[in-house]
Amino acid sequence: MDIKMIDVAARAGVSPATVSRVLNNNSLVASETKDKVMKVIHELGYQPNAAAKNLRSQKTMTIAVIVPAINNSYYAEVIKGIENQAYAQKYKVIIGDTANSPEKELEFLNLLTNKTVDGLILVTPLLPDEELCRLADMDYVIGVVGRHVEHEKIHCVYTDNVKFSKEVVQHLVEQGHREIAFLSGYADAIDSYERLEGYLKGLREHHIPFRPEWIENGNFSERGGYEAVMRLAAKPVHFTAIYAANDEMALGVYQACAELGISIPGQLAVVGVDNNRISRYITPKLSTVSQPKNKMGGAVVQMLIHHMESGEPAEPRVRILESELLVRESSRTVE
Amino acid sequence: MDIKMIDVAARAGVSPATVSRVLNNNSLVASETKDKVMKVIHELGYQPNAAAKNLRSQKTMTIAVIVPAINNSYYAEVIKGIENQAYAQKYKVIIGDTANSPEKELEFLNLLTNKTVDGLILVTPLLPDEELCRLADMDYVIGVVGRHVEHEKIHCVYTDNVKFSKEVVQHLVEQGHREIAFLSGYADAIDSYERLEGYLKGLREHHIPFRPEWIENGNFSERGGYEAVMRLAAKPVHFTAIYAANDEMALGVYQACAELGISIPGQLAVVGVDNNRISRYITPKLSTVSQPKNKMGGAVVQMLIHHMESGEPAEPRVRILESELLVRESSRTVE
DNA sequence: TTGAAAGCGCTAACAG
DNA sequence: CTGTTAGCGCTTTCAA
Numbered sequence: 001m002d003i004k005m006i007d008v009a010a011r012a013g014v015s016p017a018t019v020s021r022v023l024n025n026n027s028l029v030a031s032e033t034k035d036k037v038m039k040v041i042h043e044l045g046y047q048p049n050a051a052a053k054n055l056r057s058q059k060t061m062t063i064a065v066i067v068p069a070i071n072n073s074y075y076a077e078v079i080k081g082i083e084n085q086a087y088a089q090k091y092k093v094i095i096g097d098t099a100n101s102p103e104k105e106l107e108f109l110n111l112l113t114n115k116t117v118d119g120l121i122l123v124t125p126l127l128p129d130e131e132l133c134r135l136a137d138m139d140y141v142i143g144v145v146g147r148h149v150e151h152e153k154i155h156c157v158y159t160d161n162v163k164f165s166k167e168v169v170q171h172l173v174e175q176g177h178r179e180i181a182f183l184s185g186y187a188d189a190i191d192s193y194e195r196l197e198g199y200l201k202g203l204r205e206h207h208i209p210f211r212p213e214w215i216e217n218g219n220f221s222e223r224g225g226y227e228a229v230m231r232l233a234a235k236p237v238h239f240t241a242i243y244a245a246n247d248e249m250a251l252g253v254y255q256a257c258a259e260l261g262i263s264i265p266g267q268l269a270v271v272g273v274d275n276n277r278i279s280r281y282i283t284p285k286l287s288t289v290s291q292p293k294n295k296m297g298g299a300v301v302q303m304l305i306h307h308m309e310s311g312e313p314a315e316p317r318v319r320i321l322e323s324e325l326l327v328r329e330s331s332r333t334v335e
Numbered sequence: 336m337d338i339k340m341i342d343v344a345a346r347a348g349v350s351p352a353t354v355s356r357v358l359n360n361n362s363l364v365a366s367e368t369k370d371k372v373m374k375v376i377h378e379l380g381y382q383p384n385a386a387a388k389n390l391r392s393q394k395t396m397t398i399a400v401i402v403p404a405i406n407n408s409y410y411a412e413v414i415k416g417i418e419n420q421a422y423a424q425k426y427k428v429i430i431g432d433t434a435n436s437p438e439k440e441l442e443f444l445n446l447l448t449n450k451t452v453d454g455l456i457l458v459t460p461l462l463p464d465e466e467l468c469r470l471a472d473m474d475y476v477i478g479v480v481g482r483h484v485e486h487e488k489i490h491c492v493y494t495d496n497v498k499f500s501k502e503v504v505q506h507l508v509e510q511g512h513r514e515i516a517f518l519s520g521y522a523d524a525i526d527s528y529e530r531l532e533g534y535l536k537g538l539r540e541h542h543i544p545f546r547p548e549w550i551e552n553g554n555f556s557e558r559g560g561y562e563a564v565m566r567l568a569a570k571p572v573h574f575t576a577i578y579a580a581n582d583e584m585a586l587g588v589y590q591a592c593a594e595l596g597i598s599i600p601g602q603l604a605v606v607g608v609d610n611n612r613i614s615r616y617i618t619p620k621l622s623t624v625s626q627p628k629n630k631m632g633g634a635v636v637q638m639l640i641h642h643m644e645s646g647e648p649a650e651p652r653v654r655i656l657e658s659e660l661l662v663r664e665s666s667r668t669v670e
Numbered sequence: 671t672t673g674a675a676a677g678c679g680c681t682a683a684c685a686g
Numbered sequence: 687c688t689g690t691t692a693g694c695g696c697t698t699t700c701a702a
Contacts, residue, residue: 004695005695006695006696015672015674016673016695016696017672017674017675017698018671020696021697024697028671028672029671029672030672033671033672047445047448047449047450048695048696049449049450049695050395050450051386051390051395051450051695051696052678052695052696052697053695053696054386054389054696055384055387055390055679055680055694055696056677056678056695056698057678057697057698060385062429070411070414070418071408071411071412071415073411076405076406076408076411077406079406079430080405080406083405083430083431083432084432084434087431087439092446092451094427094430095418095428095429096422097422113382114382114383114384114385115385116385116427251616277613278612278613281586281613281616282616282617282618339679339680340679341679349688349689351681351689352681352682352688352689353687353688355680355681356681356687363687364687364688365687365688368687368688383680384678384680386678386679387678387679387680387694388679388681389680389694390678390695390696391679391681391682391693392680392694
């Protein structure tokens with residue numbers, strides 16, 4: 001049997017209440033008593049039982065993070081930021097990998113409702129906003145990364161997709177391109193939608209008439225990007241640059257170009273999004289948009305903890321962090 | 336206030352014990368009563384409180400995983416394997432990122448001793464075996480990935496470093512190399528040690544006299560690999576191949592060779608370990624040893640759960656999984 | 671400044 | 687097959 005608070009109390013000649021006070025830094029304890037208790041705690045190697053503490057205090061000091069795929073470097077970086085900030089504030093992190101399944105995502109929400117965790121972070125959730133709002137209405141603490149949810153109690157952290165997409169187009173135009181294709185991710189992902197919007201606005205700003213044939217869906221995957229380029233190449237449409245809504249698809253573009261004998265950036269400029277580590281190692285080095293993934297994770301955690309501890313949502317509730325366009329070889333016009 | 340078991344019981348006209356039995360699939364409940372209770376549970380949207388359940392049942396259905404760096408693809412893949420298997424068996428996963436700090440690692444062990452989790456998995460731990468054995472002696476459930484710990488209650492899953500390192504040397508010899516340098520990781524990492532051992536044995540098998548100048552430490556990092564090559568190049572020693580104890584260091588080798596004007600594999604063959612995703616995208620494609628990371632994660636979880644639920648360590652206690660040498664461009668002799 | 675005592679919400683004997 | 691009851695180990699009033 002493990003040693004418990006009452007054992008410590010007995011040995012130190014005090015009541016359990018006093019031991020509890022010592023453990024929780026309650027100041028109303030004579031420093032003499034405190035020392036005595038601490039000494040016994042160390043002698044006995046006493047560890048407060050977490051379950052009992054959780055039950056009694058109605059807190060678990062734990063946050064859950066739900067991601068579509070832990071092994072994807074984007075999510076791994078966000079998780080890292082979350083774990084580090086949580087650790088710094090004495091919180092634990094439970095992770096859930098949904099494998100892109102909304103059902104699994106829904107199931108992980110139980111961690112909140114059955115009080116396994118005090119708060120929950122969804123990274124680019126698949127579930128409809130209503131589901132999240134319903135929980136937030138019931139006062140569960142929720143944060144979302146990479147998406148905006150319109151609810152006064154839901155914390156959101158993301159980068160401005162529209163803005164950086166316009167920057168990408170701007171950059172491409174500066175490099176002399178006017179025929180720019182766009183590879184979108186799955187249609188229902190907010191990122192897809194917003195990056196497309198930014199692309200369109202970018203074209204408009206430069207008075208480039210938009211052509212629907214320039215757009216193909218690559219599902220955010222390498223294979224999808226590859227196939228999208230193949231479809232693009234089969235069409236009677238000309239283009240000298242491709243803006244892929246993420247790096248994975250850009251990787252597929254490289255693959256397709258290799259097979260098609262198209263040189264990058266000579267015959268085709270390519271820009272991606274995510275600053276996946278691979279983008280820096282592939283030849284030619286891929287131009288991409290870098291988002292502050294660690295920082296995004298750390299930011300939601302801070303907001304969540306504020307909310308959990310003060311009872312009020314953090315202010316501001318929404319944080320839009322800056323991204324950065326990294327111009328590398330794949331989009332630089334060769335002299 | 337949340338709705339609790341007693342509310343369900345009252346509304347269904349039964350006792351809390353019966354509700355509990357229904358929830359835990361205890362067969363001794365009339366199916367009629369069961370239906371009635373289930374109906375009320377749904378009507379009320381009742382969710383059993385996890386903290387109370389944990390306290391009473393002395394189980395948390397949670398496992399902790401401690402890794403040196405969540406964002407490193409090797410660890411991310413192992414975690415994925417762990418989370419997936421755990422989810423399949425209804426367990427939750429808490430992650431801890433030690434950032435290579437033994438102090439932090441030690442601190443995470445409290446998750447076990449304070450009963451936050453039922454079992455703990457350490458991926459390539461930094462702590463000395465004694466520390467782990469001490470916990471195992473106290474009947475805490477522990478698993479280790481990527482290292483062997485000699486204790487009858489500690490579960491271990493890893494690949495045979497010596498064996499695959501010998502295979503790497505064998506492959507290099509077959510490609511015509513007899514002067515093979517070795518880049519080790521930090522000296523105290525078991526992987527470093529064993530890969531070095533395999534390298535030496537491989538040389539011996541091929542009657543290649545070993546030369547200490549061929550060995551340099553690259554600390555498992557890209558930068559370390561780069562610097563190691565620079566030191567190697569400054570020495571009056573000749574070599575036509577490098578076996579880097581991981582892919583990160585191999586990346587550093589590429590960098591150094593680029594600066595030194597050494598062509599791969601023409602003038603220098605390179606082989607790494609880990610099958611980091613980048614290895615397939617870099618030019619020339621890096622030959623590397625692939626370990627079944629997901630499977631390794633899944634395997635420990637199964638062993639741990641067996642131990643937790645039966646009270647006996649899984650049999651066998653140690654699982655050595657097969658790795659595979661992937662021969663790609665960086666080590667293939669050009670005709 | 672400290673102690674006594676009442677639960678937090680659930681499970682599992684033990685009865686019936 | 688179902689109900690009664692006694693805690694799991696801790697925190698927190700309330701009283702002293």
